[in-house]
Amino acid sequence: xxxxxxxxxxxPWEVRGKLDYDRLIEEFGTQRIDEKLLxxxxxxxxxxxxxxxxxxxxxxxxxxxxxxxxxxxxxFVIYTGRGPSxxxxxxxxxxxxxxxxxxxxxxxxxxFQLTNDEKFWFEQDLSYDEVKKHTYxxxxxxxxxxxxxxxxxxxxxxxxxxxxxxxxxQVAKKITFSxxxxxxxxxxxxxxxxxxxxxxxxxxxxxxxxIYGEKTPCIIPCAIDQDPHWRVTRDVAEKLGYYKPASIxxxxxxxxxxxxxxxxxxxxxxxxxxxxxxxxxxxxxAAFTGGRETAEEQRKLGANPDICSVFMYYDMxxxxxxxxxxDIEQKCRSGEILCGECKQILAPRVxxxxxxxxxxxxxxxxxIHEFSASRLRDDIRR
Amino acid sequence: xxxxxxxxxxxPWEVRGKLDYDRLIEEFGTQRIDEKLLxxxxxxxxxxxxxxxxxxxxxxxxxxxxxxxxxxxxxFVIYTGRGPSxxxxxxxxxxxxxxxxxxxxxxxxxxFQLTNDEKFWFEQDLSYDEVKKHTYxxxxxxxxxxxxxxxxxxxxxxxxxxxxxxxxxQVAKKITFSxxxxxxxxxxxxxxxxxxxxxxxxxxxxxxxxIYGEKTPCIIPCAIDQDPHWRVTRDVAEKLGYYKPASIxxxxxxxxxxxxxxxxxxxxxxxxxxxxxxxxxxxxxAAFTGGRETAEEQRKLGANPDICSVFMYYDMxxxxxxxxxxDIEQKCRSGEILCGECKQILAPRVxxxxxxxxxxxxxxxxxIHEFSASRLRDDIRR
Numbered sequence: 001x002x003x004x005x006x007x008x009x010x011x012p013w014e015v016r017g018k019l020d021y022d023r024l025i026e027e028f029g030t031q032r033i034d035e036k037l038l039x040x041x042x043x044x045x046x047x048x049x050x051x052x053x054x055x056x057x058x059x060x061x062x063x064x065x066x067x068x069x070x071x072x073x074x075x076f077v078i079y080t081g082r083g084p085s086x087x088x089x090x091x092x093x094x095x096x097x098x099x100x101x102x103x104x105x106x107x108x109x110x111x112f113q114l115t116n117d118e119k120f121w122f123e124q125d126l127s128y129d130e131v132k133k134h135t136y137x138x139x140x141x142x143x144x145x146x147x148x149x150x151x152x153x154x155x156x157x158x159x160x161x162x163x164x165x166x167x168x169x170q171v172a173k174k175i176t177f178s179x180x181x182x183x184x185x186x187x188x189x190x191x192x193x194x195x196x197x198x199x200x201x202x203x204x205x206x207x208x209x210x211i212y213g214e215k216t217p218c219i220i221p222c223a224i225d226q227d228p229h230w231r232v233t234r235d236v237a238e239k240l241g242y243y244k245p246a247s248i249x250x251x252x253x254x255x256x257x258x259x260x261x262x263x264x265x266x267x268x269x270x271x272x273x274x275x276x277x278x279x280x281x282x283x284x285x286a287a288f289t290g291g292r293e294t295a296e297e298q299r300k301l302g303a304n305p306d307i308c309s310v311f312m313y314y315d316m317x318x319x320x321x322x323x324x325x326x327d328i329e330q331k332c333r334s335g336e337i338l339c340g341e342c343k344q345i346l347a348p349r350v351x352x353x354x355x356x357x358x359x360x361x362x363x364x365x366x367x368i369h370e371f372s373a374s375r376l377r378d379d380i381r382r
Numbered sequence: 383x384x385x386x387x388x389x390x391x392x393x394p395w396e397v398r399g400k401l402d403y404d405r406l407i408e409e410f411g412t413q414r415i416d417e418k419l420l421x422x423x424x425x426x427x428x429x430x431x432x433x434x435x436x437x438x439x440x441x442x443x444x445x446x447x448x449x450x451x452x453x454x455x456x457x458f459v460i461y462t463g464r465g466p467s468x469x470x471x472x473x474x475x476x477x478x479x480x481x482x483x484x485x486x487x488x489x490x491x492x493x494f495q496l497t498n499d500e501k502f503w504f505e506q507d508l509s510y511d512e513v514k515k516h517t518y519x520x521x522x523x524x525x526x527x528x529x530x531x532x533x534x535x536x537x538x539x540x541x542x543x544x545x546x547x548x549x550x551x552q553v554a555k556k557i558t559f560s561x562x563x564x565x566x567x568x569x570x571x572x573x574x575x576x577x578x579x580x581x582x583x584x585x586x587x588x589x590x591x592x593i594y595g596e597k598t599p600c601i602i603p604c605a606i607d608q609d610p611h612w613r614v615t616r617d618v619a620e621k622l623g624y625y626k627p628a629s630i631x632x633x634x635x636x637x638x639x640x641x642x643x644x645x646x647x648x649x650x651x652x653x654x655x656x657x658x659x660x661x662x663x664x665x666x667x668a669a670f671t672g673g674r675e676t677a678e679e680q681r682k683l684g685a686n687p688d689i690c691s692v693f694m695y696y697d698m699x700x701x702x703x704x705x706x707x708x709d710i711e712q713k714c715r716s717g718e719i720l721c722g723e724c725k726q727i728l729a730p731r732v733x734x735x736x737x738x739x740x741x742x743x744x745x746x747x748x749x750i751h752e753f754s755a756s757r758l759r760d761d762i763r764r
Contacts, residue, residue: 117547117551120551120552120555121551121554121555128551128552158547158548158551161543161544161547162543162544165499165540165543165547166540168575169499169502169503169510169540169575170502170510172503172573172574172575172576172578173502173503173573173575174573175573175574176570176571176572176573176574177559177568177569177570177571177572177573177574177577178570178571180574181570186559187559188558188559188560188563189558189559189560190558190559191554191555191556191557191558191559192554192557192558192559192562192577192578192580192581193550193551193554193555193578193581194554195559195574195577195578196554196574196575196577196578198574199574199575
């Protein structure tokens with residue numbers, strides 16, 4: 001598990017240390033989503049979104065430009081993705097849930113990339129059969145977010161390589177090993193697939209423009225750790241005749257255990273989409289909180305929601321109502337509510353969320369082909 | 383043009399200096415094709431081949447093993463290829479002509495790879511449109527060698543990436559940048575496509591086994607400069623459950639000018655398959671020979687066929703009859719024939735060769751699809 005005093009490291013393949021999002025904005029050179037930008041967004045969407053309100057989405061590149069273009073009638077496409085190295089947890093769903101909302105509000109197309117080549121290359125012990133299985137399972141989770149096939153194209157890198165390689169070849173020519181080493185920290189022990197991989201992650205940012213022969217803006221909602229990819233993608237974009245992709249970036253949903261991100265090496269820290277009711281309840285009830293040693297002490301002194309994973313789950317996902325959240329915060333700080341009681345409020349919400357997701361996940365099994373990027377094959381201009 | 387005193391460098395992307403094939407056998411760790419092996423080959427083929435007789439094909443890896451397997455009834459497939467960076471010259475045809483003979487005699491399948499991704503990545507100034515054009519033009523030359531579609535599958539890396547990527551992904555995981563750097567001399571300024579590329583060149587060695595789910599030996603006829611690729615391919619083969627590919631390797635057909643290989647930077651040095659009769663004759667007549675300063679001197683002292691490009695063309699391609707060759711050598715050394723006369727013998731042979739090739743090249747335009755590796759798509763075991 002990450003230690004708070006550990007140096008912060010945020011790369012597409014490693015996140016550790018105490019996360020300082022202000023520093024990430026500065027180091028990565030992204031922009032904060034400010035009040036003015038929020039107002040512009042809401043003017044178009046007609047409604048607020050809890051993940052913007054609570055600053056779970058906090059940073060961006062060129063989002064203002066994308067809105068300018070949108071207002072001029074130049075619609076964008078959305079691109080996001082997932083590296084299928086294992087089960088999907090609720091933290092992974094954060095950008096996908098937001099993406100679905102964004103897609104609906106702007107009525108536009110989504111390209112969702114499943115980077116099975118990446119995961120096979122970067123996870124030494126992951127077998128090819130395992131990565132195929134995860135690709136299938138994770139696709140179900142994408143569909144279960146409720147996206148519609150008319151506007152959603154799920155790209156599986158290996159299966160749809162015929163749609164991607166011509167562009168990847170052109171991207172790859174523009175990126176030297178020196179650059180990849182500097183941006184991603186590659187060592188000489190990295191395999192040559194992993195070194196090539198950034199070209200593949202760049203492709204969907206240009207894919208729509210390439211397929212339809214029309215330069216189209218693209219915005220990428222995703223966790224902030226992927227930003228190095230977009231820096232490289234933006235560097236090559238104009239050289240290849242495309243727009244630089246914009247992005248809108250989220251913080252990590254914290255783990256249920258103390259510190260860090262949800263982690264598959266610490267199973268109790270993460271709520272997986274396939275967790276049973278029983279397991280999910282157990283994880284919530286065992287969650288790390290800002291409570292006191294004893295009930296008596298807590299009644300007297302109150303607890304600390306600022307470090308409490310249960311409160312963060314309310315904040316970011318499970319308590320969109322501002323009044324309800326303020327109320328529980330007050331009860332927490334005053335000692336009016338104990339952590340056990342508070343978890344009893346979160347648990348049914350989590351379970352309800354998972355049950356609905358799992359139901360849609362089951363239905364998705366019959367619908368995978370409807371979302372396949374293979375439908376794009378006929379659209380490619382020749 | 384290469385200088386004879388320059389240090390010998392032989393890599394898949396650079397050949398310069400005076401070529402010492404004995405040293406290459408030693409440095410690359412290949413085996414010489416000896417009399418015993420030749421006899422084994424001829425026992426099966428039932429006829430000799432001038433390129434073996436004259437030691438144009440001089441080196442191999444595991445050819446004896448391939449013959450063992452063949453005699454046990456375990457047939458091999460053949461794999462060779464071409465990097466489509468420009469026009470094809472007669473030097474390029476050497477392994478293809480031999481390949482066709484080998485394919486006929488052993489009655490087996492040929493996979494011919496056109497590595498357009500490679501050439502795009504390795505030739506900084508080559509545009510994507512140019513590489514596509516070369517791919518098409520070079521495909522005509524392959525077909526013009528007279529191969530038959532029933533047994534010949536021409537793979538275009540970018541167009542047929544769907545047939546190659548799943549294997550390439552698995553190969554790439556087994557090769558680190560350190561290895562690629564050591565084997566190919568990659569610098570940090572190499573683009574990340576070029577670094578990935580060795581995985582792509584390995585794939586056709588395993589493709590047949592992968593498609594049909596049967597471990598099948600593979601032999602690669604090709605110029606010796608490609609050997610670094612086969613070393614890497616052999617290293618990963620068994621880890622992926624395939625046989626190590628065997629190879630049978632040829633020397634370079636020398637340029638018509640003094641020293642070195644045929645080179646596109648020195649157009650008079652190379653006979654291109656699309657050269658007109660007039661141009662071809664001009665090139666032959668301007669060729670570097672082992673002649674003397676004056677006719678008088680030559681009549682008296684004789685000339686030196688050992689350094690003569692015209693003689694080498696006889697030896698390697700245009701004078702398969704041993705008696706005729708011995709006769710002309712004797713006439714050359716004795717001063718009985720002058721270089722001009724001798725070139726008048728070569729020129730019509732070259733022109734005849736080119737005219738026939740060009741005719742078949744024209745016919746090939748209507749037949750490209752018959753040879754396409756796309757036919758393999760339906761055969762892939764799923």
